[in-house]
Amino acid sequence: MKKLLYLIFAALLLIIIGFGALFFLIDPNQLKPTIADQVKKATGRELVISGDMSWKIFPRIGFSLGETTLQSPPGFAENFVQFSNAELDLALMPLLSHRLEIGNINLKNAHIFIQTLADGRSNMDGMITGKKEAEEKQSTSAETAEKAPWDIILQGISLTNASATIRNDKTGDLKTMSKLNFSLDHFSPGEWSKISFSLSATSNEITVSSSGQTGIFIAADLGEVKLKKLHLETSATTPEIQIESVRIDLDQFTVGQDGNLTFSIKGKKRDLDFASKGSTKIKSDRAFNQLQVTGLQVETNLKGDALPKKKLNLILKADSNYNVEQSLLTIPSLEADIEQMIIKGKASFKDGRVRQIRFNMSSESIDIDQLLGMNKAKPAAKPSQTGPEVKATISDQEPDLSALKQLDLIGTLAVDKFKARGVHVTDVLINLKIQKGIAEISSLAANLYKGSIKARVKINSNNRPATYLAKKEIVGVDARPLLMDLADIKMLEGKAKVSIDVAGRGLSQKKIRSNIKGTVDLQFADGAIHGVNIPKMLREAAAILKGEVITEKEQGELKTDFSSMGMTLTLAKGVAKTNNLKLISPLFIVKGAGETNLVKEDLNFLLKTALAKELQGQEAEELRSLRGLEIPIKITGTWQMPKFSLSLEEIAKEKAKQEIKRGLEEIFGKEKEGEPVSPERKILQNLFN
Incomplete structure (x- = not known):
């Protein structure tokens, strides 16, 4: 037993003497060239240890490494890695049981600098060993681990005031990280x-x-x-x-x-x-x-x-x-x-480079006006004290559509009730597609104001400014509530059928109105024009032609009923024109032409009104003096405040032309279609016109 104790004591003594010799006879700074040489073989980089290396004895064996730098290749702005101090220790006795107990690893003021030059070279190039060598090392490590598995325990890791810089001279990007402090208090697999x-x-x-x-x-x-x-x-x-x-x-x-x-x-x-x-x-x-x-x-x-x-x-x-x-x-x-x-x-x-979005959404109710705070009651308009009404400014700001080029979007939206800009729509179904900068509503179907709408819209944001085209069919819509909600226009009512085929360049309010081209076909049935009473105007005109003095104008609602009305508007250069306006009522037929400026919103139309041929009874007797005449009515003003006027001078001229024509027919007889006009008749016609 004593011999065994002596042997153990002798072994411990040899170990103590060995470690004493390690600490006192071997200067760790002598290892610097060896460490630097091994690092260069592994990374191809110079390792410079300018600080002192020292051993740690108690309570664990370890060492402290002073200021150290891993250099970048020539041509780079800073060293790849540098730190002011690093410490590592481990327990010796557990090593005999294949147990690796590492104490605290402390790294202070570490800094990593990664740079990519304008020519694409990086200070990280060439630092990874060859694939074959790495695989061989990994295979050897795996075999060793299988033969003698190790338990690893790490008491802690701490980084103090670490930093990093990533600089790309090729793109101009610069990323920095500073004041990084990290700590792992204890690490042991399974804990x-x-x-x-x-x-x-x-x-x-x-x-x-x-x-x-x-x-x-x-x-x-x-x-x-x-x-x-x-x-x-x-x-x-x-x-x-x-x-x-x-x-x-x-x-x-x-x-x-x-x-x-x-x-x-x-x-x-x-x-x-x-x-x-x-x-x-x-x-x-x-x-x-x-x-x-x-x-x-x-x-x-x-x-x-x-x-x-x-x-x-x-x-x-x-x-x-x-x-x-x-x-x-x-x-x-x-x-x-x-x-x-x-x-x-x-x-x-x-x-990805182009973001792909697919969706299928539905809602019982969407009120855009509520989101925009536009549902509040409008204040009553105050009468102008200084002149004509002041119109709201029309925006010239183009929307930013640059995001459309990064989208690949296909989706469907169904809404039971929808409201925007005062317009109420129900049973909305929209199929939307955005690809390669082109946004397209391939189909839009909805019910509105007792009618229905079908539409297709396409916007191309690749053009500058963006271009668009739209085709719409509106059938059976109550025109007056739609126009009132859409643009506060109160002058028309009736069942409307509208066909729209337009295109243009620019999506600001001003550019849409200025550059829109195409046609709008409008047909109204069983409706009325508000703001004018054409029958009353005709009775007043008849009374004047008969020489009667109108002391008090006839009272009545400013409204003209019609059985049908239609026209085709041609849109170009900010103006909508028509030459085929036609209105039919039991009392008269109106034909007209004119235009409206889409930016200024003014009106300039001339209507020519003729009595219906089948007119009979009291109305026929009162308006007998107007039979055969085309009564001119001018429409001026604005969309919101149209003005209707009847020119008595024009009526008198029309009456005079009618009498002259009757007189010429008594002298020369009625003109026959296709026959030349006699010189005498032409002279008299020119004389009285």
Whole structure:
């Protein structure tokens, strides 16, 4: 027994003497050339250890490495890696049991500099050993591990004041990270550890500060990773957006299990404040390729002068699945509540150079005017004290359609009730497609004002300014409520049939009105023109022709009924013209021509009214003096305030022409179609015209 104790004591003594010789007889700085040589063989880079190396004896064996630099090749602005101090220690006795116990690894003031030159060369080029050599080393390590498996325990890792710079001279990008502090308090496979970090980073004009902590578990076979009590906080600033805070909390994350995630964000963009909060459950497969998000609920509040109503509330609910390999987000269930307007459906989004979006959405009611704060009652118009009415300014601002070129979008939207710019529409079905900068509503069908509409619209944003074309068919619509809601025009009523075929360049209000080309065919049945009483005007004209003095104008509603009215408008150069206006009523027939300026919204039409041939009874007797005449009526003013006038001078001229014609017929007889006019008749006609 004593001999055994002596042997053990002798062995311990030899070990102590050996380590004593290591610490006291061998200067670790003598190892610098060897270490530098091995690093150069592995990386092709020069390692410069300018600080002192020293041994650590108690409580564990280890060493401390002073200021060290791993240089970049010639031509680069900074060294690849540098740090001011590094410390590492490990326990000796566990090594005999194939147990590697590493103490704290401390790295101070570490800095990594990665640069890509304008010619494409990087200071990282050539640092990775050949594939064959790496595979051989990996194979040897695997065989060794199989023969003698090791348990690894790491007491902790700490990075203090680390930083990094990524510079790309080819693109001009510059990203920096500073004040990185990282700590891992304990690491042993099969046991829980804690990680915490903080950092600041900039990328061009973006600045980010972030901090966080989490518990982490790595299985003994290194095949599973778990997280618990994850907490992250971030703030960021850009030239346009200031994100005051982003907070993320996750109770746990285990492959194949749901983790409860909560988050919030608060910030400001110019004069718009935004705040959002939400919660969801997340789950991933073992390959981390499929990420499921279920029960997502997000509430967002927007406030600011940039919003029409100064505030907006949005609630979003969804289930989704994200495929990392395909960059594909699938949303089988989506519900958005925008100011109590609910939109439901499904969608998908695939990221890439061109973002692919597919959707199928529906809603019971969408009120754009409510979102824009336009549902409030309009104040009564005050009479002008200084002159004619002042029209609203027509915008010349073109919309920004640049995003259309990065979209590949195909979708369908169905809405039971829809309202925009005062127009009420029901049973809306829209098929929308955006591809290669071209947006197209391939079909739009809806019911409005007791009628229906079908339309196709195409916008090409590749042109400057954008071009468009539109074809619409509106059938059986009550014209007056539609025109009143659309443009506050009250002058027409009746069942309308409208065919529109137009095209143009420019999408601002002013350019649409100025550059639109095409035709609009209007047909009205069983309607009326408000603001004018043509029968009353005809009776007044007849009385004047008979020499009667009108002391008091006939009272009556300013309204003219008709059985049909139609015209074709030709649109060009900001003007809508017609030469085939025709109105038919039991009392008279109106034919006319004229134009309206689409920018100025003024009217300039001349109507010629003739009594109906079948007119009989009291009306025929009162208007007998007008029979055979075309009574001219002028329409001037604006769309909102049209003016109708009857020219007595023109009526007198028409009456005189009628009498002259009757006299010539008594002298020369009626003109026969196709026969030349006699010289005598022509002279008299020219004399009296």
